[in-house]
Amino acid sequence: MTKDKKLSRMSTTSEKRRSFIPGGNSNNSSSNSNSSGGSGPGSSNPPSAGSSKPTHGAAGTSGTHVLHTSNARSAANIIAPPPRAHHAPATSSASPNPDDTATAATTSSKDAKEKESRPKDASSTSGSGGGNSAGGSSSSSNAALAKEKEARIAHLERELEIMEQEFTRELDKLSQNESETAVFWQTKHSDLNQQFLRADADLRLLRQEAEARDADRDALRREVADLRAQVRGLKEFVSTSTRSNGQTSDEVFCEGMARLGNGLQNWVLVNFRRAKLDVAAAREETHEELGRLVPMHADLEASAKVHMLQSAVSRLLVDTIFNTYFFGLPKEQAEQFKAMEETLSSYVDSPEALNNWRSSTLALLQREAAEKMQAETAAATERVIARVNGILDDITDAKATEARDTALRALVGSAADLARQLAVQKAVFRIHLPDIVPHQQTKFDAATMEDIGGEDEEALAERDIACVTFPGIIKRGDENGGHMQYENIIAKARVLCSPE
Structure with a gap:
């Protein structure tokens, strides 16, 4: 009983396996139908044992198309070829019969009927016919x-375990690296933050120190400004307390003379720097006057044209403005005042009293007769301008312009104001303009001269003077007009020394 159950289970398992392969059941059914058709009434020979063997063999072996593979996955993926169509075999030993057509029709009808019961016949046939042979092979497979x-599962489990170990190891390694990196950057950030905090603290301290220094500097500047104001006030107090009314300090005259000299130099440079000098083509009167103004002009025409022209204009300003008794007075009246001073000097032995008379008289004229002298002042100014333009236009190719005359008129006005201011002082101020005579050496004097060439005074010692570009001022006496033995250099004359 147990053996039969095992055989039935094996046959059922075999049938289930064959049912997954296409064409397995149809072959069994067709083989059964063929065997039954061969034993029908239309056959000439009765069925024999020999004719039943092929039917059994087809049912057990070739009719099932069972594919044996070593892998279940491969067996499921393989598609078996379609089953061959089985027709009723014609027995070669049967003789020709006129009833074959009827037999064939009967066989076809039987085949059609058996198609409906093919699944049941196939299961019963496989269970009965091929149970023994297929059961053993299917159990072994x-x-x-x-x-x-x-084995495959064990292998995959081992591989999975290895992969899990590798994954765990790599994950631990990455976690460790990440931890180390995080620690490194945290340390780095902490260090940088500490540096930033220290730098910020130092910067704040430096800013506080800078603000404190700025405050101290501002305070010192204010203190210096206050001290300068005090010193200025003290100077003014000393100046006003030690001199009479209308007296001017020496610094004012020094600054005024420097401004006048710089203005004259700029005027000559702007208007005659590019002018062509041609003294030979000038008129005879111009030759004579230029020889009187600049005796050494022939030596300066090629090498120092600008300095020669500046020297000529300076000499004209000294002769027409600074050497007059009081600029703005008519010539006859100026001569009368000069004669009166000489007359007083013959009766008065005190130079201080004589200087006070001169200072007060000229100050009275400057203060009270300015409007009356305005016409003569303007006329004298125009005469100076005409004389300067006449000489310079005759020896150069420069043309007179309104701008040039306006600038020259301003220079002449400044020189006139400075000359009047010098004349009303109790001390005696003299314009110092060294004379340069041909065939006679005029040595450089560092006490009263300054070289415009920029050379050292020690190197200029005993050097000859080529020309004087602007005069200086020498003061005799004090603010009260006395002590005439004292002499002070207010402004040095500007000279051009000859090359060695």
Whole structure:
């Protein structure tokens, strides 16, 4: 009883396996129908044992198309070829019969009927006919497949375990690296933050120190400004307390003379720097006057044209403005005042009293008769301008312009104001303009002269003077007009020394 159950289970398992392969049941059914058709009434020969063997063999072997593979996955993916169509075999030993057509029709009808019961016949046929042969092979193949699957599963489990170990190891390594990196950058950030905090603290301290220094500097500047104001006030107090009314300090005259000299130099440079000098083509009167103004002009025409022209204009300003008794007075009246001073000097022995008389008289004229002298002042100014333009236009190719005359008129006005201011002082101020005579050496004097060439005074010692570009001022006496033995250099004359 147990053996029959095992055989039935094996046949059922075999049938289930064959049912997954296309064409397996149809072959069994067709083989059964063929065997039954061959034993029908239309056959000439009765069925024999020999004719039933092929039917059994087809049912057990060739009709099932069973594919045996070592892998269950491969067996499921393989598609078996379609089953061949089975027709009723014609027995070669049967003789020709006129009733074959009827037999064939009967066989076809039987085949059609048996198609409906083909699944049942196939299961019964496989269970009865091929039970013994297919049962053993299917059980062995199932065991092999089970072992193979178990081995495959074990292999995959081992690989999975290895991969899990590798994954865990790599994950631990990455975690460790990440931890180290995080620690490194945290340390780095902490250090940088500490540096930033220290730098910020130092910067704040430096800013506080800078603000404190700025405050101290501003305070010192204010203190210096206050001290300068005090010193200025003290100077003014000393100046006003030690001199009479209308007296001017020496610094004012020094600054005024420097401004006048710089203005004259700029005027000559702007208007005659590019002018062509041609003294030979000038008129005879111009030759004579230029020889009187600049005796050494022939030596300066080629090498120092600008300095020669500046020297000529300076000499004209000294002769027409600074050497007059009081600029703005008519010539006859100026001569009368000069004669009166000489007359007083013959009766008065005190130079201080004589200087006070001169200072007060000229100050009275400057203060009270300015409007009356305005016409003569303007006329004298125009005469100076005409004389300067006449000489310079005759020896150069420069043309007179309104701008040039306006600038020259301003220079002449400044020189006139400075000359009047010098004349009303109790001390005696003299314009110092060294005379340069041909065939006579005029040595450089560092006490009263300054070289415009920029050379050292020690190197200029005993050097000859080529020309005087602007005069200086020498003061005799004090603010009260006395002590005439004292002499002071207020402004040095500007000279051009000859080359060695």
